[in-house]
Amino acid sequence: MARDTPWRGASHHLRLWPPHTSDAYEEARRERNHFRPSYHQQDEMAPKYTLHYWPQIPGRGEYIRLAFEYSDVPYAENNDVTKLQALLDESAPTGSPHHFALPLLEITEGSQRQLISQTPAILLYLSQQIPRLYNSQTEAKSATATATATATTHIHTHQVLLTVLDLSNEVHDTHHPIGAGLYYEDQKPEAARRARDLREERLPKFLTYFDQLLTNLEGRVAIKGQTTVADLALWQVLEGLNFAFPQWCKRAREAGQYAKVWEFQRSVGEEDRIKAYVESGRRKPFSDGLFRHYPELDAAEGEGEGEGETKKRRVE
Amino acid sequence: MARDTPWRGASHHLRLWPPHTSDAYEEARRERNHFRPSYHQQDEMAPKYTLHYWPQIPGRGEYIRLAFEYSDVPYAENNDVTKLQALLDESAPTGSPHHFALPLLEITEGSQRQLISQTPAILLYLSQQIPRLYNSQTEAKSATATATATATTHIHTHQVLLTVLDLSNEVHDTHHPIGAGLYYEDQKPEAARRARDLREERLPKFLTYFDQLLTNLEGRVAIKGQTTVADLALWQVLEGLNFAFPQWCKRAREAGQYAKVWEFQRSVGEEDRIKAYVESGRRKPFSDGLFRHYPELDAAEGEGEGEGETKKRRVE
Known part of the structure; x- marks a missing residue:
C-alpha cells in the first residue's frame, strides 16, 4: 500500500523518460x-x-x-x-x-x-x-470454471501482492518508526529497537511464508509457474533487503534458511526482460528511499543467541 | 492492507454466528x-x-x-x-x-x-x-464510456479504500511503533513520541484529504453521493479515532476543523442499515484492537502551541 514517499527537496530531478507530450x-x-x-x-x-x-x-x-x-x-x-x-x-x-x-x-x-x-x-x-x-493460464481454464473461481484467482494475485507490499512497508518503517516526516537521525534509538524486531520476528515470518508459497507454486508466489506483479514486487523487496540488510541475508543464506526465496531472487534477476532492464542503466539504485543500508540496523554478531526481547508474550 | 492482528490467548471466543455448516x-x-x-x-x-x-x-x-x-x-x-x-x-x-x-x-x-x-x-x-x-451509477453510464474509464472508476474506489486502510494502520502503529508482537507497555516511550507525530502531522494530513473528498463528492469519498466500501471503512476509522483520541477529536470539532468529516461520521451512523447493526448488539465494542484508548497518547493540553518536534525538515 503506497504511503506517501517523502522527498527532501526540489534541487535534483532526473527524468528517465520525457514528460508525456x-x-x-x-x-x-x-x-x-x-x-x-x-x-x-x-x-x-x-x-x-x-x-x-x-x-x-x-x-x-x-x-x-x-x-x-x-x-x-x-x-x-x-x-x-x-x-x-x-x-x-x-x-x-x-x-x-x-x-x-x-x-x-x-x-x-x-x-x-x-x-x-x-x-x-x-x-x-x-x-x-x-x-x-x-493470467492467461487462468483464462484458458475459466471457460469451465465458475465466475467465483475465476474472480478469486485474480483476487489471489492481488492478495499476495498486498502481502509483499506489507513487507515493503515494514522494512521502510524500520528506519522511520516514529514519523515518515522526521529524519532517520532523529529516531535512531527507536529504529535500532524496531530493526531488531524486524530481523528476529518479522523477516522470518514473512520469508517463511514466501518460501512455502514458492515451494507450492513452482517457483512463483501467486499462480503456479507464472510471473505476476506479485512476483515482480517480491523480487524488488528481496533486492532491497539484500541492499539494506546484507549481513542478515548472508547469514540466512549460509544457514540454509529460505532457500527457495534466494533461488527465486536469482532466477527472476536472470529473466531476459529483467536482466535487460538492470543492464540498461535505467534502473535507479537503492539509496535513501524505502530500502536503506544503515550498518547499525543490520544483524548484530551473536544475534539469535538469546539476546532478543524477553518480554514477548503476545500470541498471534 | 491487513497486517496480522495478534491475539493474546485462546481462552475466550465468541461466535456472533455459528461456524459454517x-x-x-x-x-x-x-x-x-x-x-x-x-x-x-x-x-x-x-x-x-x-x-x-x-x-x-x-x-x-x-x-x-x-x-x-x-x-x-x-x-x-x-x-x-x-x-x-x-x-x-x-x-x-x-x-x-x-x-x-x-x-x-x-x-x-x-x-x-x-x-x-x-x-x-x-x-x-x-x-x-x-x-x-x-457501483450501479457507473454501470449505467458505462454503456457509453470506454473500457478504460469504467475500469478506472472501479479502481478509484479501491484507491480510496487503500488510503483509508493506510490511516487505520498508522493509528494501530501508534500504540505499537516497535513491534506488533510486543505489549504496548513495553513500548510506551516510543508510542508517546509516535502519537505526537500522528496528532500533529498525520491526522491533519489524512483528515484534510478526506474533508476535501467529501466536499467534492457530495458527502462520499470515492464516488459522488454513493456509499462504497471506502465510505464504510472511513466511518469505522472515524469511530475508532473518536474512541482512541477523544480529546484530539473534540478539540478539532470545536475548532471547526474537518467539519465535513464529522458530518459524514454522523450521517453514516444514521443510515438505516448501520443504525440497525449498531442497535442489534452484534457490533463488537472497541477495546484493545486496532483502536485503543490510552489517555497519555491523546492530545495534551497546550499542544499545537509550538511544542512539537522542532527538527522536522523533510519536505513531502
Missing part, C-alpha cells in the same frame, strides 16, 4: 533499446502510460516500473518535483477522486485521461490491461 | 432480525460467506462485517482461535495460495469453496459481488 513520447518509444514494433503494430490504440513519481529513488514507483519493463510496454515518466507536488493538490486537474500520495499513473487513451494512485491499485489495473501480466 | 448457517439466517427472504428467493445460488477472524475485537474484520451489514447479505463467522490458527498453516486445506494473516473470507458456491485473505482484496471481491456495494 506526444512528440516526446514517440521519441522515447523510438529510443528505447528494447522497443518492439510488433507490439504497437498489433494495437495502435494501446493506452499511453505516464508514471508520476519522485526522482532518484526507486521507491514505490519501482514496483510499477517493473510491471512495464517486464511486459515490454513503453511508458513515460515525470520526475519533476514541482509538477509532482501540484498533482497532489486537490484542485489539480486529475479527475475525481484526487490523490493522497505518489506514485500516480496517468493513462491517456484517445481524448480520455485517467489517473490512478495507490501502488496496489495501479498494479491491479495494469495486470488487468497488459496481456503479459494477465 | 449448512444447518447452523440456515439457522443463523432464520434468526437474523433483518433477514430478508426476498434476497434469497431472488437468487438461490447466492454465495455463502463465512468470515474467519479473531474473537472479541472489531479489528480488521469489522471492515468486512460492515460490507455485509450495510448490504444486508447474511454471513457466518468463525471466531474459534484454534481453528483460526490452523487456517494460517500452509498445509490447511484453504486452496492456493495460502494465507499470511486474518481476516479470511470463505466463499461456498455449490461444491466450490474459495478463501481470500487481505482486507482490501476481500473488500474488492465483495464490492464486485454484492449489488448494493457495486
